Amino acid sequence: MTVLLAVVFTVVAWLTTFQLREYMQGGLDDKLHGAAMASLNGPGGGPAGDGGGLGHPHGGSGAVTVVLNADGSVRYSGIDSFNSQSLTGAEITALEATPVSGEASTVDLPTLGEYRVLSMPPGPEGPGAGRAIVGLPESTVTGPIDNLIATEAVLGVAAMFLVGFAGFALVRVSLRPLDRVAATAARIAKEPLDRGEVGRLARVPTVDTDPRTESGLVGAALNRMIDHVSAALEARHASETRVRQFVADASHELRTPLASIKGYAELTRRSKETVPPDTAYALGRVESEATRMTALVEDLLLLARLDAGRELDREPVDLAPLVVDAVRDAHAAVPDHKWEVRLPDDPEAGAEVTGDEHRLHQVLVNLLANAGKHTPPGTVVTASLAVENGHALLTVADDGPGIPPDLLPTVFERFARGDTSRARAVGSTGERSTGPGSTGLGLAIVAAVVASHGGDVRVTSVPGETVFAVRLPLA
Ligand SMILES: Nc1ncnc2c1ncn2[C@@H]1O[C@H](COP(=O)(O)OP(=O)(O)O)[C@@H](O)[C@H]1O
Ligand SMILES: [Mg+2]
Structure with a gap:
């Protein structure tokens, strides 16, 4: 809007200024004509008239007049000024140089500045009548024009600022409903x-x-x-x-x-x-x-x-006895592994979480069963419990062969089972290679239970070290 306004304003200002300048220059030239005729015909070639309002506000119009005799000598020269100056030689020379054309032209006079000058050819009386050169200060035109341009510039800049600020405010106000629409979309996106x-x-x-x-x-x-x-x-x-x-x-x-x-x-x-x-x-x-x-x-x-x-139960569950019980059961079920338990040194620093004891027990059973089932005899399985910044950290680690790398990223997904040719349950009894009770759902259940308790479970596994870490927020 501001740029558009600037363009329109500039074009209009330029056109009006140009028109006014043409008009005023025309008036000045008319006056020059009159003054030149008067100087040529008047007795003694007196100074050109006041210029009918174009003149100096303090009396003198600033008109310069040079009347030449037929032989070229200066009959009269002077400035119609309120402090009646006379013309210098240089100025007379400059004025004399104006071509005798009957058309006004602009001449830069030393010390006096720009003048609109008309050099009148000899009149009908013949060459004896000599020549009259009359000039009127160009400033009677340029002054008002300069003023106009200055006013237009100030007004233009002011208008641009006004339109800029008002337009900005208006657009902001009128687009406020759109902000609310956007806020709704943003809320849904969350x-x-x-x-x-x-x-x-x-x-x-x-x-x-x-x-x-x-x-x-x-x-x-x-x-x-x-x-x-x-x-x-x-x-x-x-x-x-x-x-x-x-x-x-x-x-x-x-x-x-x-x-x-x-x-x-x-x-x-x-x-x-x-x-x-x-x-x-x-x-x-x-x-x-x-x-x-x-x-x-x-x-x-x-x-x-x-x-x-x-709905899960939401009751306080102390994890320490849960771990002890689960490991004891695992030991009974798989006696050929070494089972270890590590609890926090300080028994008072209770690892109590809010949740469903039965389901949390299931998590431990599934993790310990995996460590027993998917590893060879003699594997050391360590279940440990720790408390760290507001969370209970439950880990089940074993030093077995580890989870196959291609299975690892999807191990918590449903029916994700490894090629358990290394598992202890293989063979002799003719069971499927995944062993009895192997469903591929154990870890999916672990992940779902832990998630429903607001915790998370991670696994790292390399041959010789497989660690499942469950983090649960403390009660
Ligand atoms: N401690 C572990 N050591 C080696 N492999 C494991 C271990 N725990 C889980 N896995 C692998 O992850 C797979 C998925 O485990 P899970 O979801 O409990 O299913 P399932 O035990 O019924 O096969 C298992 O089949 C096994 O290949
Ligand atoms: Mg399992």
Whole structure:
């Protein structure tokens, strides 16, 4: 706006100044003509008139007159000035040099400055009449013009500042609704939309959705978009909930028949009647696979419940006895490993967290089971508990062969299992290479439980040192 104004203002100012200058110069030239005629014809060639208002404010017009005789000698010279100066020789010479054309021209006179000068040719009386050279100060034109230009410049700059500031303020005020629209968009951008149930999203306030204004149009369009996104998120949540519910129901429904299969297989195996070795073997397999499937179903059910955000218990849990118990159980289950426990030196510095004791126990059981199951006999497994800046740090470390590097990045994902040819459970009993109860869900459960307690779990693994570190916020 300011630049546009500057351009328009400059063009208008230039045009008016040019017009005025032309007009005033025309007037000056007319006056020169009159004065020259008077000097030529008047008795004795007296000084040119006052110039009818163009003259000096204190009386003299500043008009210069030189009247030459026919032989070229100066008959009269003088300045019509209030302190009646006379012309110097140099000035007379300069004036004499003006071409006799009947047209006015501008001459720079020494000490007097710029003059509009007219050199009148000899009149109709013949060459004897001599020549008259008359000049009027150019300042009668340039003065007012300079004033005009100065005024225009000052006004122009002032107008530009005014328009600049006023325009800025106006634009800011009129775009304020757009700021509010942007704020709404920014608020939504901060919401976690990627999972779970998304609550009511912010909307642009009704005042900013007036379709008669540009910002209102944007606001209304944004609201429509938020409606769409909201509906889509609700649909996604509903479908996720359905799938979870289905998995939970399916797992739940599978528990009973699995328990029956296991029960009957066990019953048959233990019956007094001798069965052929093939049948005994088959029954053993049925039993162990049923056990494996039960573990899988239990894990699936647990994960589905964790996914559904099923309410966890929120009670104080002291981690130290939990660790001791879990390691004792692991030792009993896998006696050919060395099991160690490290608790904080100061028993008073309790590592108490708020959460679900049962689930936290599950975390420890899963980590310790992995350290027992995926490592060879003789492996040293160390479970330690420490407290550091507001967090309980639970680590399970073993000096086994480690997690295969290609599995490591996805080890917490569901059904991520390694090639466990090194695992202790391989072979002899003919189980699948992943061993009994291996579901690939153990670490996924660990991650889900820890996350639902507001903590995090990390793993580092190289051959000889595998460390799972769980951080939980203290109560
Ligand atoms: N302490 C460990 N040492 C070596 N490998 C491990 C260890 N813990 C986990 N793993 C690897 O990570 C995989 C995923 O573990 P997990 O989710 O508990 O499934 P699962 O134990 O049922 O196989 C395991 O199959 C195993 O290959
Ligand atoms: Mg496991």
